[in-house]
Amino acid sequence: xxxxxxxxxxxxxxxxxxxxxxxxxxxxxxxxxxxxxxxxxxxxxxxxxxxxxxxxxxxxxxxxxxxxxxxxxxxxxxxxxxxxxxxxxxxxxxxxxxxxxxxxxxxxxxxxxxxxxxxxxxxxxxxxxxxxxxxxxxxxxxxxxxxxxxxxxxxxxxxxxxxxxxxxxxxxxxxxxxxxxxxxxxxxxxxxxxxxxxxxxxxxxxxxxxxxxxxxxxxxxxxxxxxxxxxxxxxxxxxxxxxxxxxxxxxxxxxxxxxxxxxxxxxxxxxxxxxxxxxxxxxxxxxxxxxxxxxxxxxxxxxxxxxxxxxxxxxxxxxxxxxxxxxxxxxxxxxxxxxxxxxxxxxxxxxxxxxxxxxxxxxxxxxxxxxxxxxxxxxxxxxxxxxxxxxxxxxxxxxxxxxxxxxxxxxxxxxxxxxxxxxxxxxxxxxxxxxxxxxxxxxxxxxxxxxxxxxxxxxxxxxxxxxxxxxxxxxxxxxxxxxxxxxxxxxxxxxxxxxxxxxxxxxxxxxxxxxxxxxxxxxxxxxxxxxxxxxxxxxxxxxxxxxxxxxxxxxxxxxxxxxxxxxxxxxxxxxxxxxxxxxxxxxxxxxxxxxxxxxxxxxxxxxxxxxxxxxxxxxxxxxxxxxxxxxxxxxxxxxxxxxxxxxxxxxxxxxxxxxxxxxxxxxxxxxxxxxxxxxxx
Ligand SMILES: [Zn+2]
Numbered sequence: 001x002x003x004x005x006x007x008x009x010x011x012x013x014x015x016x017x018x019x020x021x022x023x024x025x026x027x028x029x030x031x032x033x034x035x036x037x038x039x040x041x042x043x044x045x046x047x048x049x050x051x052x053x054x055x056x057x058x059x060x061x062x063x064x065x066x067x068x069x070x071x072x073x074x075x076x077x078x079x080x081x082x083x084x085x086x087x088x089x090x091x092x093x094x095x096x097x098x099x100x101x102x103x104x105x106x107x108x109x110x111x112x113x114x115x116x117x118x119x120x121x122x123x124x125x126x127x128x129x130x131x132x133x134x135x136x137x138x139x140x141x142x143x144x145x146x147x148x149x150x151x152x153x154x155x156x157x158x159x160x161x162x163x164x165x166x167x168x169x170x171x172x173x174x175x176x177x178x179x180x181x182x183x184x185x186x187x188x189x190x191x192x193x194x195x196x197x198x199x200x201x202x203x204x205x206x207x208x209x210x211x212x213x214x215x216x217x218x219x220x221x222x223x224x225x226x227x228x229x230x231x232x233x234x235x236x237x238x239x240x241x242x243x244x245x246x247x248x249x250x251x252x253x254x255x256x257x258x259x260x261x262x263x264x265x266x267x268x269x270x271x272x273x274x275x276x277x278x279x280x281x282x283x284x285x286x287x288x289x290x291x292x293x294x295x296x297x298x299x300x301x302x303x304x305x306x307x308x309x310x311x312x313x314x315x316x317x318x319x320x321x322x323x324x325x326x327x328x329x330x331x332x333x334x335x336x337x338x339x340x341x342x343x344x345x346x347x348x349x350x351x352x353x354x355x356x357x358x359x360x361x362x363x364x365x366x367x368x369x370x371x372x373x374x375x376x377x378x379x380x381x382x383x384x385x386x387x388x389x390x391x392x393x394x395x396x397x398x399x400x401x402x403x404x405x406x407x408x409x410x411x412x413x414x415x416x417x418x419x420x421x422x423x424x425x426x427x428x429x430x431x432x433x434x435x436x437x438x439x440x441x442x443x444x445x446x447x448x449x450x451x452x453x454x455x456x457x458x459x460x461x462x463x464x465x466x467x468x469x470x471x472x473x474x475x476x477x478x479x480x481x482x483x484x485x486x487x488x489x490x491x492x493x494x495x496x497x498x499x500x501x502x503x504x505x506x507x508x509x510x511x512x513x514x515x516x517x518x519x520x521x522x523x524x525x526x527x528x529x530x531x532x533x534x535x536x537x538x539x540x541x542x543x544x545x546x547x548x549x550x551x552x553x554x555x556x557x558x559x560x561x562x563x564x565x566x567x568x569x570x571x572x573x574x575x576x577x578x579x580x581x582x583x584x585x586x587x588x589x590x591x592x593x594x595x596x597x598x599x600x601x602x603x604x605x606x607x608x609x610x611x612x613x614x615x616x617x618x619x620x621x622x623x624x625x626x627x628x629x630x631x632x633x634x635x636x637x638x639x640x641x642x643x644x645x646x647x648x649x650x651x652x653x654x655x656x657x658x659x660x661x662x663x664x665x666x667x668x669x670x671x672x673x674x675x676x677x678x679x680x681x
Contacts, residue, residue: 007031007072015396015407015440016428018075020388025087028076032095035069036102042066043106046115053115055126059136063433063483073099074427081425082444083389083417092170100166104159107146116140117148131651135483138650145287147275154274161267168264173601175255177419179248180220182255185241187216194233194338196353198457202227202448209416220245221420223448223462229337230352242334249594250571257594258570264600269565281561284607289494289614289654293557296494296610300557302668303613304550304581306677310543311584317343333588340541348540350533352459358517358526361412361447361456364463364507367516368470369395371506374633376478376642378405391415391449392442397477406430406439406477412456412466414446421597422446422465424472424500429487430479439488441476443469455520460534464504471503472496480647487649493608495654497615498622499646505623508535509632539676546675548590551583553610556599560607570594613671618658620670625662 006022008031013019042065051057080092106112119126120140123133147158186207192200203216206224210217218228218241225245232238249257268280277283281293290296318339319331331339345351372378377400385394392411399405409427414420427440445465450456458466472489475496479488489496506512510531517526526534555577562568574593583589591598598605605611622645625637644652644661652660659665672678 005031005034007075008034008068011071014385015394017385017387017407017440018071018427020386023075025085025091028072028088028091029094031072032069032076032091032098035066035072036098039066039069039102040105043109043112047109047112049115053118055119055128055132055136058112058115058119059132059139060433060483062139063135063485067434071428074425078425078427078442079388081419081423082392082411082442083415084419085417089174092174093167096166096170097163100163101159104146104162107143107148108155108159110148113143113148116143131482131486134651135485138485141287145275145283150274158271158274161271165264165267168260168267169600169602172249172257172260172264173419173597175257175260176249176595176597176601178255179251179595180420181416183220183244184210185218185237185244186210186212187218187237189216191234191237192216192232194231195228196231196356198353198356198448199227199231201451201454205449205451220248221414221446223414223446223459226337227448227459229334230341232338235335238334238338239332246333246588246592247594249592257600261570261593261600262568265559265562265568266566268560268606269562272565279561279563279565281557281607284560288492288608288611290610293561293607296614297554297557299614299617299668300550300554300610303546303672303675303677304554306672306679307543307546307550307675308582308584310677310679311547311587312543314340314541314543315584315586321346331586333586336544336586340544344537344540348533348537350530350537355460355526355530355534356457357519357521358530359458359460359463360518360520361458361466363516363518364458364466365410367507367512368467368503370516371467371503371512372470372474374511375506375638376474376646378474378477380408387411389415404438406441408473408477409440409442410445411442412445412447413449415449418444418446420446422469424469424476424489426476426488429476429484429490430481431484431487432482433484439476439479441473443473445469457520463507467504467507468500471500474503474646475499478642478646479649481649481651486651489649491650492654493605494611494614495618495657497612498618498658501612501615501619502622502641505619506632508538511632538674542675542677544587546677547584547587550613551578551581551587551589552591552596553613554581555589555593556596556605556609557607559593559599616674617668617671618666620674621666622658622662624670 005027006019007027011018046058046061046065049057080088116139119136123136128136147155184206187203195203200216202224203218206219207213207215207217218224225241228241229238249255272280272283275283277286285291285293285296315331318336321339321343322329322331341352369380379398380395382393382395387394387409389411391413392409395408397405397408422445425442425444427442428437430439431437447456447458447462476488481487513531514525518524555574558577559573570593598609622641626632626634629637640661644657648657655665
């Protein structure tokens with residue numbers, strides 16, 4: 001079978017990549033089946049061992065198990081996210097519950113847990129290294145949180161819940177994608193008033209991809225619709241696009257997500273109760289840096305009042321601008337970005353369209369690489385290698401001594417086969433248990449693809465996204481641990497955005513912008529005046545940005561902290577929450593519940609959306625550590641950052657890791673300053 005199925009063969013091509021050319025979708029199901037059987041046999045052997053448990057025959061054996069399943073899964077999830085198809089979606093629907101069942105059985109394997117628990121009780125006398133002790137404690141926590149200590153009936157119910165949640169998560173993501181795919185606003189030349197050249201070119205390409213050659217299409221991908229809302233002078237069309245955008249997942253029919261959400265929330269609540277917690281948020285945060293929903297909520301509440309007050313001042317300014325232009329209407333949500341852009345232009349004379357020619361994709365990639373060179377001594381060499389899609393590119397990464405660090409793959413352009421958003425993922429994670437295994441890390445983005453022969457130009461937000469995802473990539477690439485469980489980004493959710501959000505700061509340093517923001521036609525650097533304006537606009541419209549985010553974070557925590565998790569009416573809950581918050585009616589949540597993929601498609605951020613802001617407290621405070629030295633690339637600070645954050649995986653409790661880097665826990669002041677929210681509410 002292994003000979004016929006390239007997924008089960010050893011991946012022997014260069015860099016340990018699979019042979020993409022030979023992999024067919026129909027290989028996945030049999031490969032998953034075989035890999036699951038193999039992993040189960042490994043687990044049974046560990047659990048059924050007659051030998052007394054020790055670290056090597058139990059924990060290390062677990063760490064060595066399931067490698068084939070890992071390979072097949074990693075590749076599958078890369079494709080399911082970045083280059084999917086009806087056939088892949090079908091496999092996804094089939095294997096999601098199988099995988100859930102498999103890992104449930106693993107975590108609920110009583111003889112296996114007995115061995116882990118026995119080791120855990122004796123951990124002080126086992127003569128473990130600090131890393132081994134951490135691995136053992138993490139296994140014990142994971143098994144306990146999965147219900148390993150519960151009776152059979154409770155465990156059976158937990159298993160059923162997990163399987164159902166896996167299917168619901170898949171359905172949720174596919175429903176959003178279906179709504180995004182099925183909607184496009186096809187426009188004629190006459191409808192493009194206000195759109196700059198890059199937006200016209202992107203709309204032309206999007207129409208062509210949909211078989212409407214010579215016309216222009218606005219789609220529901222964030223970069224398409226947000227650009228349109230920012231620039232289009234056609235209020236009627238802005239309303240149409242905005243209305244479709246925020247209605248994703250609640251259009252009735254087969255792709256409506258409201259029922260899916262209600263069931264997910266009910267099942268999560270039930271699971272938390274079975275595990276001895278009052279609600280899902282309590283359960284979730286117990287294993288995070290925040291530890292309790294009250295701690296997370298304290299931070300959000302601290303920011304909310306200031307953000308809303310600031311957003312209201314911003315709204316008044318936009319309303320004034322409308323009046324000055326002779327408009328006789330109240331600012332609506334589909335107007336905000338458009339008038340904010342006008343005000344930005346008026347106040348800072350900054351035109352996004354004037355900025356874009358200085359932000360080519362290739363230069364921004366080079367800028368991200370140069371930052372990594374100056375901070376961590378890394379170098380990047382482009383290599384020509386067959387990948388899963390022609391738009392994906394690869395680089396070999398080496399350290400200052402010329403040692404192999406890993407492989408980095410960047411897949412930057414939007415296409416209909418790609419889920420929306422931007423993310424980092426991996427085909428292989430770093431570890432040293434099976435030899436010096438170096439990682440294969442991907443960044444997947446949705447930047448608008450330029451017409452053939454023209455360079456890809458980014459907005460400043462796009463460039464920031466590129467740096468953000470590259471920060472995650474470095475967290476994977478620089479990882480330096482022995483055990484796979486602790487590798488790279490496998491840290492608490494409210495800590496995992498520190499390396500990515502922190503990295504965004506370097507994009508805004510003059511050292512990097514001056515060198516890499518160059519006009520794509522003339523090669524001239526971005527003029528100092530324009531650069532100053534870019535930096536001066538950093539706090540512009542931050543009331544809006546903070547409100548649209550923080551509302552989501554609060555709604556998420558409240559949604560998952562309801563004492564009665566069942567009987568959720570999604571519409572009514574969202575309305576009620578926003579009313580309670582006195583949400584400015586001119587601002588919509590950044591992600592409304594029916595398309596809030598962070599919470600429901602996979603669910604990694606459920607009761608955890610607050611973590612972006614939690615991490616922002618960390619990243620603002622961490623960047624201050626560099627500013628305090630007067631050098632954005634201070635070597636001693638960079639070394640501590642690498643040792644305790646980027647290379648450290650999950651070696652330590654996050655609060656301890658941060659304290660080792662910074663010498664103390666973070667303060668919230670740098671965040672408020674960064675967002676311009678230091679004025680009292
Ligand atoms: Zn991120």
